[in-house]
Amino acid sequence: MKFIIDKLYLEHNLSEEELLELLNNLNDEDKNYLIEKAHETRMNTYGDKVFMRGLIEFTNYCKRNCKYCGIRAANKLADRYRLTQDEILEACSEGYKLGYRTFVLQGGEDDYFTDEKIVQIVKAIKNRYSDTAITLSIGEKSYDSYKRFYEAGADRYLLRHETASRELYEKLHPGMSFDNRIRCLFDLKAIGYQVGAGFMIGLPGQTNEDYVKDLVFLKRLEPHMVGIGPFIPHKDTPLGKEKGGTLEKTIIMLAIIRLLLPKVLLPATTALGSIDPIGREKGIKAGANVVMPNLSPTSVRKKYALYDGKICTGDEAAECRMCIEGRIKKAGFSVDMSRGDYKDWGKF
Numbered sequence: 001m002k003f004i005i006d007k008l009y010l011e012h013n014l015s016e017e018e019l020l021e022l023l024n025n026l027n028d029e030d031k032n033y034l035i036e037k038a039h040e041t042r043m044n045t046y047g048d049k050v051f052m053r054g055l056i057e058f059t060n061y062c063k064r065n066c067k068y069c070g071i072r073a074a075n076k077l078a079d080r081y082r083l084t085q086d087e088i089l090e091a092c093s094e095g096y097k098l099g100y101r102t103f104v105l106q107g108g109e110d111d112y113f114t115d116e117k118i119v120q121i122v123k124a125i126k127n128r129y130s131d132t133a134i135t136l137s138i139g140e141k142s143y144d145s146y147k148r149f150y151e152a153g154a155d156r157y158l159l160r161h162e163t164a165s166r167e168l169y170e171k172l173h174p175g176m177s178f179d180n181r182i183r184c185l186f187d188l189k190a191i192g193y194q195v196g197a198g199f200m201i202g203l204p205g206q207t208n209e210d211y212v213k214d215l216v217f218l219k220r221l222e223p224h225m226v227g228i229g230p231f232i233p234h235k236d237t238p239l240g241k242e243k244g245g246t247l248e249k250t251i252i253m254l255a256i257i258r259l260l261l262p263k264v265l266l267p268a269t270t271a272l273g274s275i276d277p278i279g280r281e282k283g284i285k286a287g288a289n290v291v292m293p294n295l296s297p298t299s300v301r302k303k304y305a306l307y308d309g310k311i312c313t314g315d316e317a318a319e320c321r322m323c324i325e326g327r328i329k330k331a332g333f334s335v336d337m338s339r340g341d342y343k344d345w346g347k348f
């Protein structure tokens with residue numbers, strides 16, 4: 001097993017058979033070695049820095065019906081909200097004062113926010129805060145829409161592929177197309193965005209063979225960012241009674257992704273922090289180098305409930321900022337408030 005981990009560390013690639021072997025047969029000692037190598041790799045690329053992004057969850061209206069997600073259209077119990085452009089700008093203003101230089105605008109797929117409205121919001125933020133990066137995370141759009149947002153000033157786009165297993169994807173996303181999701185990711189790259197893909201861990205029926213597909217897909221796409229986190233059931237969804245993903249599996253995946261894509265920006269996600277009190281710290285120690293504290297107004301925080309038990313839903317932006325900074329430092333890392341763009345060192 002050490003041989004396979006060393007190969008991944010040195011060559012940043014493995015065959016499908018080797019990846020499966022790694023996932024099937026890791027013992028505790030191998031796991032520690034994998035994490036050690038992932039940590040070494042991040043120290044060689046971005047050092048001990050952890051980049052901060054201010055997350056603004058601006059709408060929980062959604063036309064999709066992803067079976068795992070608490071804000072799916074069919075969930076009539078979800079208490080829906082939309083922020084106005086002024087409220088979004090207010091959240092940015094607060095974030096800017098706290099030092100954030102990246103704003104992530106995330107939401108359900110909400111047709112109220114037409115391309116025109118998104119363009120206006122992006123332009124308004126860029127106008128006021130020209131030294132910030134804007135990340136959009138608003139789902140599947142056409143090439144032309146993505147292009148318009150990019151030309152308006154959006155720098156980055158997060159669109160998890162969710163799972164690279166076509167069968168599992170189709171089971172979880174009624175009425176959606178796996179090919180279209182993949183098309184979106186390649187379009188975003190072609191347009192020039194820094195692109196984030198990613199997947200959930202511990203979905204019902206997900207196997208190690210499926211994770212191999214995720215890893216192979218990531219290697220093929222070569223995204224700038226990869227967002228992964230455990231699936232956590234939400235009681236008012238069809239998967240409400242299923243088991244969620246584990247901390248251990250998520251940490252192993254983070255470490256493998258750090259080795260597979262040494263330069264990637266890799267968040268320790270809120271979902272990871274929600275299943276373990278120091279989940280994000282453990283993620284950071286296994287190669288993660290981004291955190292995304294919440295900047296949404298506290299009045300709507302609880303309503304952006306993708307899963308049950310989400311942390312930080314009662315904290316003011318300033319509290320989140322301080323809390324996460326303390327955690328990062330305590331774990332032995334340093335906070336970086338810059339835009340935190342993807343760096344290409346050429347062949348690594």
Ligand code: SAH
Binds near residue numbers: 106107199232
């Ligand atoms: N509508 C946007 C943003 C989705 S929300 C889009 O389609 O990209 C951001 C991410 O939350 C999703 O990509 C999904 O991976 C994750 N998510 C949704 N429900 C979840 C759950 N129950 N447990 C864990 N993660 C979840």
